[in-house]
Amino acid sequence: MFAALGRFTYRFRWYIIAAWIVVLPFSVWGATSVHAALKGGGFSIDGSPSDLALEKANERLTLGRSALYVVFESDELEARGEEFIEREDEALAEFVPGEFPHLLRVETFAKVRDPNLVSKDGRASVAILSFDVPFDETQAMLPKIREAIGDAGLRHYVTGEPAVFEEIEAVSSEDAARAEYYTLPVALVVLVLVFGSVVAAGLPIIGGIVAVSTTLGVMYLLAHLFDLSIFAMNVTTMLGLAVGIDYSLLMVGRFREQLAAGDSVAKAVEVAVGRAGQSIFFSGIAVIVGLTGLIIFQFMALRSMGIGGCLVVSFSVLVSLTLLPALLAVLGPRVDFLRIYRHRHGEGSFWMRWSAWVMRRPVIVLAGVTAVIVLLSFPAFRMQLGVSTSEILPAEAESRQGDRILSERFAPSVATGILVLVTWEDGSSPFALQNIVKLWDFGQQLQRQPGVNEVSSAVTPPDLSRFGSPAEFFGALAGEASGADSGLEDSLSGDAYNELKALMSATAGQGAMLYIVVPNAKDNSPQARALATRLAELEPPPGTTIQVAGVAAGLNDFLNGLYGRFPWVVLYVLVATSLVFLVMLRSVVLPIKAVFVNGLSILVSFGALVFIFQEGNLSGLLGFEPPGWVEATLPVILFCVLFGVSMDYEVFMLTRMREYWLLTRDNTESVGMGLARTGRIITSAALIIVVVGGAFAFTSIVVTKALGVGLAIAVAVDATIIRILLVPATMRLFGDWNWWLPRWLDRILPNVQTR
Numbered sequence: 001m002f003a004a005l006g007r008f009t010y011r012f013r014w015y016i017i018a019a020w021i022v023v024l025p026f027s028v029w030g031a032t033s034v035h036a037a038l039k040g041g042g043f044s045i046d047g048s049p050s051d052l053a054l055e056k057a058n059e060r061l062t063l064g065r066s067a068l069y070v071v072f073e074s075d076e077l078e079a080r081g082e083e084f085i086e087r088e089d090e091a092l093a094e095f096v097p098g099e100f101p102h103l104l105r106v107e108t109f110a111k112v113r114d115p116n117l118v119s120k121d122g123r124a125s126v127a128i129l130s131f132d133v134p135f136d137e138t139q140a141m142l143p144k145i146r147e148a149i150g151d152a153g154l155r156h157y158v159t160g161e162p163a164v165f166e167e168i169e170a171v172s173s174e175d176a177a178r179a180e181y182y183t184l185p186v187a188l189v190v191l192v193l194v195f196g197s198v199v200a201a202g203l204p205i206i207g208g209i210v211a212v213s214t215t216l217g218v219m220y221l222l223a224h225l226f227d228l229s230i231f232a233m234n235v236t237t238m239l240g241l242a243v244g245i246d247y248s249l250l251m252v253g254r255f256r257e258q259l260a261a262g263d264s265v266a267k268a269v270e271v272a273v274g275r276a277g278q279s280i281f282f283s284g285i286a287v288i289v290g291l292t293g294l295i296i297f298q299f300m301a302l303r304s305m306g307i308g309g310c311l312v313v314s315f316s317v318l319v320s321l322t323l324l325p326a327l328l329a330v331l332g333p334r335v336d337f338l339r340i341y342r343h344r345h346g347e348g349s350f351w352m353r354w355s356a357w358v359m360r361r362p363v364i365v366l367a368g369v370t371a372v373i374v375l376l377s378f379p380a381f382r383m384q385l386g387v388s389t390s391e392i393l394p395a396e397a398e399s400r401q402g403d404r405i406l407s408e409r410f411a412p413s414v415a416t417g418i419l420v421l422v423t424w425e426d427g428s429s430p431f432a433l434q435n436i437v438k439l440w441d442f443g444q445q446l447q448r449q450p451g452v453n454e455v456s457s458a459v460t461p462p463d464l465s466r467f468g469s470p471a472e473f474f475g476a477l478a479g480e481a482s483g484a485d486s487g488l489e490d491s492l493s494g495d496a497y498n499e500l501k502a503l504m505s506a507t508a509g510q511g512a513m514l515y516i517v518v519p520n521a522k523d524n525s526p527q528a529r530a531l532a533t534r535l536a537e538l539e540p541p542p543g544t545t546i547q548v549a550g551v552a553a554g555l556n557d558f559l560n561g562l563y564g565r566f567p568w569v570v571l572y573v574l575v576a577t578s579l580v581f582l583v584m585l586r587s588v589v590l591p592i593k594a595v596f597v598n599g600l601s602i603l604v605s606f607g608a609l610v611f612i613f614q615e616g617n618l619s620g621l622l623g624f625e626p627p628g629w630v631e632a633t634l635p636v637i638l639f640c641v642l643f644g645v646s647m648d649y650e651v652f653m654l655t656r657m658r659e660y661w662l663l664t665r666d667n668t669e670s671v672g673m674g675l676a677r678t679g680r681i682i683t684s685a686a687l688i689i690v691v692v693g694g695a696f697a698f699t700s701i702v703v704t705k706a707l708g709v710g711l712a713i714a715v716a717v718d719a720t721i722i723r724i725l726l727v728p729a730t731m732r733l734f735g736d737w738n739w740w741l742p743r744w745l746d747r748i749l750p751n752v753q754t755r
Contacts, residue, residue, distance in 0.1 A: 002273055002274045002275075002277040002278045002281070002321075003270050003271070003273065003274030005273050005274075005277065005321060006269050006270035006271070006272065006273030006274050006277065006325060007266075007269075007270050009269060009273060009321075009322055009325040009326050009329065010265075010266050010269040010270065010325070010326075010329045012326075013325075013326035013327075013329040013330055014326075014330075016322050016323060016326040017323065017326050017327065017330070020210065020319075020322075020323045023214065024210065024213065024214070026217060027210075027213045027214040027216070027217030027218075028213050028217070029217070030216060030217030030218070030219075030220035030221065031212070031213045031216035031217050031220070033220055034216045034217070034219050034220040034223065034233065035169060035172070035173040035230065035233060037219075037220050037223035037224060037228075038169065038219075038223055038228050038229060038230040038232065038233060038304075039136055039223075039227050039228065039229060039230065039300075042227070042229035042231070042299055042300030042301030042302075042303075042304060043299050043300075043301050043387075043558050043633075044299070044554060044557070044558065045298050045299065045557060045558070045561050048554070048557035048561070049536070049547065049548070049553070049557060050548065050549045050550070050553040050554040050556070050557045051549075051554070051557070052547065053419065053421055053547030053548055053549035053553070054419070054549040056421060056423065056512075056547060057419065057421050057512070057514060057547075057549060060421075060423060060509040060510070060511060060512035061506065061507065061508070061509040061512060061514055062104065062105070062505060062506070062509075063130075063506065063514070064104045064105070064130030064131060064132060065131065065132055065133055065134050065135075066130075066131050066133065066134055066135040066137075066138040066160075066161065066162055067128055067129060067130050067131065067160055067161075068128075068129045068131075068138065068145065068158060068159070068160040068162060068163060069126050069127070069128055069129075069158075069159050069160045069402060069406060069414075069415060070091075070092070070126065070127045070129065070149065070156055070157070070158055070402075071124060071125075071126050071156060071157045071159065071402045071405050071406060072084075072087075072088050072091065072124060072125050072126070072127070072154045072155070072156050073119075073123055073124035073125075073154065073155050073156075073405065074123060074124075074153075074154050074155070075123065077123075077154075078122050078123070079109065079118045079119065079122055079123060079124055079125040080109065080118055080122065084125070084154070085109070085110045087152035087153055087154050088108060088110065088125060088127065088152070088154065089108075089110065090150055090152040091149050091150040091151070091152040091154060091156065092106060092108070092127055092149070092150075093150060094148040094150070095129060095148065100148070101141065101144075102131045102132050102133045102137070102138070102141070103129065103130075103131060104130040104131055104132045105130050106127060106128070106129055106130075107127065107128040107130075108125065108127045108128075109125050116410065116411040116413050116414050116462075117410075117414065118410075119405070119409040119410050120409055120410065120411070121409060124405060124409060124410075126406065126410065126414055126415075128414075129145075135161050135162045135165070136162070136165075138162040139162035139163075139165055139166050142158070142162060142163060142166050145158065146158060157398050157399070157401050157402030157405065158398060158399065158402060159390065159398070159399040159400075159401075159402030159403045159406065160399070160415075161389075163398070163399040163402070164389060164390045164393065164399045164400075164403070165230075166399075167393055167397045167398065167399050167400075168230060168231075168392070168393065168701065169230045171393065171394065171397070171700045171701055172230050172231070172233055172234050172701060172704070173230075173233065174700070175234060175696070175699035175700055175701060175704055176233055176234050176237045178699065179234075179237065179238070179241075179692075179695040179696050179699060180212075180237065180241070182695045182698075183241055183691060183692050183695040184205060184208075184209075184241075186691050186695070187204075187205060187208075187241075187245055187688055187691050187692070188201055188202065188205055190684065190687050190688060190691060191204055191205065191245075191249065191684070191688075192340055194249070194253075194680070194684040195252070195253075195256070195336075196336075196339055196340050197335065197336045197337065197338060197339045197340065198337070198338035198339075198340065199331065199334065199335055199336065199337040199338055200252055200256065200335050200336060203248055203252050203324060203327060203328070203335070204244075204245045204246075204248035204249045204252060204688075205245065206248070206323075206327075207244050207245065207247065207248030207251075207316070207319045207320060207323065207324055208240060208241045208244035208245040208248065208316075209244075210244075210315075210319050210323060211240050211243075211244035211312055211315040211316040211318075211319050212236070212237055212240035212241060212244060212312060214315045214319075215236055215240055215308065215311045215312040215315050216233070216236065216237075218311055218315075219232065219233075219236065219307075219308055219311065222307070227300050227304075228300075228304040228307065228308070229300055229301040229303075229304035229305070231301045231304065231305060231703075232301075232304035232305045232307065232308035232309075233308070234696065234699070234701070234704045234707075235305045235308060235309060235637070235641070235707065236305075236308035236309060236311070236312045238692060238693070238696050238707065238708065238711065239287075239308075239309050239312050239313065239641065239645070240312035240313075240315075240316060241692045242645065242688065242689040242692045242693070242711070243283075243284075243287060243312070243313055243316045243645065243648065244312070244315075244316040244319065244320075245685075245688050245692075246648060246685040246688055246689065247280045247283070247284070247316050247317060247319075247320040248316075248319070248320050248324050249681065249684060249685055249688065250276050250279065250280060250320075250652060250681060250685065251272055251273075251276050251277070251280065251320050251321075251324045251325065251328070252324065252328065252335070253276070253680075253681050254271070254272040254275060254276035255268050255269065255272040255276075255325075255328045255335065256335060256336070257677075258271045258272060259332075259333060259335075265328075265329060265332040265333070266329070268328075269325050269328055269329050272325065272328070273321060273325050275655075275659070277320070277321050277325075278655065279651050279652055279655045279656075280317055280320050280321065281317060281321070282580060282581075282584045282651050282655070283647065283648045283651040283652065284313050284314065284316065284317035285580050286577055286580055286581075286644050286647035286648070286651060287309075287313045287644030287645055287647065287648070288309075288310050288313050288314065288644065289573060289576045289577050289580060289643075289644060290573050290577070290639075290640045290641060290642075290643040290644030290645075290647075291305075291306050291309035291310045291313065291640055291641065291644060292306060292310060293306070293569040293570075293572060293573045293639075293640040294306030294309070294569075294636075294637065294640045295307060295310070296565060296568070296569050296572070297561070297562065297565055297569070297636075298561055298565075299558070299561065299562070301633075302562075302633065302636070302637070305637060306640070309641065313644075349676070350676075350679075351672075351675045351676040351677075351679035351680070352672050352673070352675075352676045354675070354679070354724065355671060355672040355675045355676065355728050356672060358724075358725060358728040358729055358732070359668060359671065359672070359728055359729070359731075359732035361729075362728075362729040362730070362732040362733045363729075363733075365725055365726075365728075365729040366726065366729045366730065366733070368725075369721055369722075369725050369726045369729070372721060373600050373603070373604060373717075373721070376604045376607050376608070376717065377600075377603040377604045377606065377607040378607060379607040379608075379610040379611045379615070380603055380606035380607040380609075380610055382610055382614075382615075383606065383609070383610050383614065383630050383635070384526070384614060384628070384629040384630065385559070385629060385630055385631075385632040385635075386524065386525070386526060386627060386628070386629030386630070386631065386632060387524050387555050387558065387559070387631065387632050388524065388627055388631060388702065388703075389403070389523075389524050389551075390403040390404075391625070391627055391702065392631075392701055392702040392703050393700070393701065394623075394700040394701075395625070403415070407522060412453050412454070412518045412519070412520075413453075413454055413456060413462070413516065413518040416518055416519065416522060416523050416528075416551075417456075417516040417517060417518050417523070417550055418516075418517040418518075418519060418523075418528065418531060418532050418535060418548060418549075418550045418552050418553060419514060419515070419516060419517075419548065419549040419550040419553070420446060420514070420515040420516075420517055420535055420546060420547075420548055421512065421513075421514050421515075421546065421547045421548075421549065422439065422442065422512065422513045422514075422515070422540060422541060422544050422545070422546050423511055423512045423544060423545055423547070424511050424512075424543055424544045424545075425511065426511065427510050427511045428510070428511065429510065430458065430459065430508045430509070430511075430512065430513045431458075431459075431477045431478055431508070432478070433474070433478050435513075436459055436474050436477060436478065437474075438541040438542060438544075439457075439459045439460075439513050439541065440459050440460060440470070440474070441541070442515075442540070442541045443455050443457055443459060443460030443515060444460070445538065446460075446515055446517055446535065446538075447460070449517075449531065449534060449535065449538075450531075450534075451519050451520050451521070451527055451528075451530070451531045452517055452518070452519060452520070452531065453518045453519060453520045454517075454518040455515055455516070455517050455518070456503065456507070456515070456516040456518070457503070457507045457508075457513055457514060457515045457516065458477075458500070458503050458504040458507045458508040458513065459474075459477065459508075459513065460515070461500060461503055517531070517535060519531050519552070523550065523551035523552045523555075524551060524552070524555060526629075528551075528552040529552050529555055529556050529559075531552065532548055532550065532552040532553040532556055533556055535548050536548040536553070558632075559632055562632060562633070562636060563632075563636075566636055569636070569639075569640070570639065573639075573640065573643055574595055577591075577594075577595060577643065577644075577647065578591040578592065578594075578595055579591075581594055581595075581650075581654075582749065583749055583750060584651070584655065585654055585655070585658055586658075586739075586741050586746065586749065587738060587739050587740065587741055588740055588741055588742070588745070589734060589737055589738055589739075589740055590654060590738055590739075593730060593734070593738075594647065594650045594654070597650075597722050597726055597727065597730070598643060598646050598647060598650065598718075600722060600726075601642065601646050601714045601715075601717050601718035601722055602638065602639055602642050602643065602646070602714060604713065604714060604717045605638055605642060605710045605711075605713050605714035605717075606635060606638070606710075608709060608710060608713045608714075609630050609634060609635070609638075609706060609709075609710055610630060612706075612709060613626060613627075613630055613631075613634075613702070613705075613706050613709075614626065614627075614628065614629055614630050622697060622698065622705055622709070623698070624702050624705060627702075630706075631702070631703050631706060633703070634703065634706050634707065634710065637707065638707065638710045638711070638714070641707075641711065642710070642711065642714045642715075645689065645711070645714075645715065646714060646715065646718045646722075648685065649682045649685070649686065649718060649719055649723050650723070650727075652678050652681065652682055652685070653674055653675065653678045653682060653723060653727065654674070656673075656674040656677050656678045657670045657671055657673070657674030657675075657731075658670075658674075658739075659674070660673040660674055661739055667731065667732075667735050667736050667738060667739070668732065671728055671731045671732065675724070675728060679724065682719055682723055682724075683719060685719075686715050686716065686718070686719030686720075689711065689712070689715045690712045690715055690716050692708075692711075692712075693707075693708040693709065693710075693711035693712030693713075693715065694708065694712050695708065696708030696711075697709045697712065
């Protein structure tokens with residue numbers, strides 16, 4: 001089949017090139033516009049407990065569906081002073097509920113007199129803008145919102161979830177462009193050293209660029225049909241440059257090898273597509289199998305990465321099997337034009353000697369490799385999982401600066417809180433006396449929970465002493481609810497009355513009371529997540545139900561959804577990959593061994609994540625602040641990405657070994673010849689991926705850095721310790737059993753050998 005495809009591409013080479021030339025401008029246009037069509041977020045599950053709680057809270061209360069925080073600060077003015085307040089009001093003059101689109105309310109110290117809206121040092125204040133639309137629609141309005149904030153002589157920072165994801169989108173787009181800018185020249189230098197010719201080296205670069213551009217163009221179209229996450233763009237670019245260049249390198253290398261052996265151009269194209277094309281095809285399937293694991297998850301962000309990854313690998317395979325052979329057919333011997341040095345075709349003797357050395361000492365080599373892998377992977381067993389918010393952005397990002405000011409200089413209750421919603425079905429007022437007592441008792445129960453800093457609601461305001469004794473306060477609340485003369489306004493001072501009325505508006509409704517539980521730690525910390533779990537398990541007041549929302553509860557739902565499915569994803573990837581290798585290699589032993597050794601390189605990558613990103617080693621070099629944990633999505637993404645990418649080299653090596661096994665039926669010679677023919681290519685291909693991963697390691701988003709580092713380390717270990725030491729040693733120990741296949745299974749398996 002693949003040889004026939006090679007003959008087809010040679011015969012119709014000009015038509016194939018013309019077809020790609022027609023497609024490419026549209027792809028490039030879409031690729032330059034795709035970042036605007038992709039969305040932020042994508043880490044929540046519709047219908048999760050926290051999502052249902054938030055939906056119920058919005059039904060019963062005027063809570064708002066999204067919020068922005070505008071932090072104002074001054075070095076000279078006091079935030080409680082008249083001049084500061086006047087300037088803040090001037091800056092926010094256009095934000096009038098009912099006039100500004102979707103704006104529900106604006107809370108400032110001047111309006112609600114909440115002292116928590118002023119920083120502890122008195123030099124900053126925060127305005128909370130609540131909107132009645134989801135955060136992604138608020139995010140789309142951010143240019144208009146920033147334009148509406150007047151320049152009143154105060155420094156200001158816009159932060160909150162919509163602002164964070166808007167900056168992630170912008171920085172991700174810049175990162176992808178920057179990584180390409182640095183990757184392609186370095187990759188070209190590596191390829192020139194591999195091939196000794198500028199033209200030969202340029203072809204894999206063309207293959208990678210075409211694959212990435214076409215994929216991003218298709219993603220631009222798909223983003224208008226369904227939601228795709230901005231996080232897919234960097235993963236797609238990274239993978240596309242890595243596998244696109246690698247596959248093209250393999251095709252060009254095999255074509256030049258056939259020319260050097262005396263084949264005609266037509267025959268060289270046929271054999272290159274027939275042999276290397278088959279390896280590329282199955283390698284692509286192996287990578288796609290791993291990436292489809294991401295599509296199984298419920299989260300839009302992970303599904304988007306899986307879709308983008310599958311697309312870019314598919315186009316990399318398509319480019320390598322069509323465009324590259326067509327270009328090689330046109331170039332012929334001119335593939336070596338602009339030669340830098342003459343490539344020696346006898347360097348395989350080094351790999352033959354190396355293979356022989358390893359296979360004479362398989363037990364010693366196996367023991368040594370095992371010791372190294374255990375040492376490198378040991379940190380993985382100290383892994384702590386967490387979820388970052390604005391921390392993944394560079395320190396100079398506006399939303400991160402604003403978030404840091406809020407967390408360091410303001411009371412925790414301003415931007416932190418677990419939402420505990422208590423509802424009852426008779427629709428009675430929360431301020432009816434029989435309800436006040438049980439709601440007060442429940443608030444005290446919340447306050448007694450370990451790790452709680454403060455509990456705030458209309459019946460349990462912070463610092464109750466400012467509102468009188470509990471009996472006086474409850475009486476005033478009940479009077480306010482019944483419309484009696486002795487209500488809150490008569491019993492409280494002006495500032496206290498305004499503060500409490502704002503709290504009542506936000507937390508009390510017919511048949512509902514919302515408690516804002518402020519933890520001692522940040523919302524995204526393990527401590528806050530554990531607290532959210534405990535709160536959800538509390539016994540509700542009689543006749544009521546409780547639901548828990550907020551960032552900490554949402555992260556619990558996210559982690560449960562993520563790691564609840566992860567074992568099944570792992571099982572699917574292992575089984576599907578084994579079946580692909582079974583068909584490709586027609587061996588029972590080799591697929592099992594390939595899956596096992598592939599897992600070792602992934603384990604080493606996990607160890608590197610802990611050592612570098614959790615514990616902070618090399619943080620100065622890579623330019624990030626260690627959060628003390630590994631981002632929860634990284635092990636999942638890296639497993640799905642690396643399992644397929646690492647299989648590249650197993651495919652390249654084992655398919656070549658099988659060629660010689662079918663010719664000689666000598667296991668030792670087949671292993672030696674296969675390693676000799678692929679050692680240089682595998683090392684070069686791995687170096688390309690290390691270059692790509694290394695380029696992304698110096699981008700601005702911490703998650704992207706970690707993906708780049710994890711990819712580079714895993715591939716470096718895989719192509720050195722695993723492929724040129726562990727694989728030959730184990731194949732020597734297994735001997736002819738490497739190629740064992742029961743006859744009954746041989747009869748039912750599809751035959752995909754080259755014809």
